[in-house]
Amino acid sequence: MTRIVVLDLHGQFTHLERRALRDMGVDTEIVDADTPPAEVDADGVVLSGGPDMDRIGKAREYIDLDVPVFGICLGMQVIADERGGRVGGGDYGGYADVDVEIVDEADPLVGSLAPDTRVWASHADEVKELPEGFAHTATSDVCGIEAMSNVEEDLYGVQWHPEVAHTEEGEEVFENFVAICESE
Template structure:
C-alpha cells in the first residue's frame, strides 16, 4: 500500500487541528494510506521541503500578518495544495489575485452555489451550506485561476488553477457544520494520489 504524506500548515486558526483530525479519520483512500502531519507556518522553505510532502493544506488563521512563510510555500513548492479560508486568500495573493475586507464578518452558515462540480467539488450538490467567515475574502481571481463557487455575499467562494492542482475554498470543510465537507477533503486527496502516481511514472 502506498502512502500519501499530507502536511497541514497551521496559521493559528481555531480549526486547524480539525483538518488534521479529518484527514486521520479518512485514513485510507483505496490503496493509499493517508499520512497527515500538522506543522507551524514558521518552518523555513528548506525545512518544509525536507519533510517531503506529497501535498499541502494551508489552514485558516486570524490574519495575513500571522501567516508565516505560507506565501513562500505556495509560490515555490510544486505539490498539490488546498487553501482553506486564510489559506485560500494567501493562494490568491501568491499568484497575483486581490484580497480585501468582506461585507460580512464573523462565522456564519452560508449557502454556496457550486458553479463547477469538478475535482474538489465533484459529487457535491448544486447548493451546499457551509461554515465560513468573510472578514477577509478574495475579490479578484489570480491569473490562470477559475471560479468554482460563489454566494450572495462573496463572488469567489472557491477557485482552482486551470492547469495545476491548486485549489482554494473560503469555507471550512473540516467542521461538522459544513455540508459535504469530508467529500471536499476526500476529493482533494484523490487529486493528490493521482498526481503522485503520475509523477512516479515519469522517466
C-alpha cells in the same frame, strides 16, 4: 500511503483539518508556519485557516512546491494574493452558515458538491479578484468567490471550513483533495 501536511496558520480549526485527513487514513501532521518547505516531505499541503496575513510564516513558499496545495479560508487568500489576485474585507464579516452554489461541476475539488451545499464560513476577509489562470468554482449571496482552482498548477481554495461539523459535505472536499494528491 499518501502524506498531506497541514501548515498551521494559527486558525482555531487547524487540528480539525488534520483530524479529517487522519480519519481518512492519510499520513498527516500539523507543521508550524515558519517551517521551511525544504524540510517537509509530502504529497500535498493544506494551508489552514487563520486570523490574518501577518502570521502566515513561510506559507507563500509552500505554494511553489511541486505538490497539490489546498487553501482553506486564509489559506485560499494567501494563494490568491501570492498569485496576483486581490483580497479585501468581506461585506458580511464574521462566521455564518452559507448556501454555496457550485458554478464549475467539473472542478476536481468542489465539483462533486453540485449544484449546491451548505457550509460554515468566515467572511472577515475574502478573495475579491481571482488571480490569472484560476477558475471561479463556487459562489454565494454573501461572497462572490467562495472557491477557486488552478488545475494546471494544482492550487485549490475554499473560503469555507470543510473541517467543521456545520459544513454538510466537508468530508467530501477532503476526500476530493486526497484523490487529487494520489493522482499526481
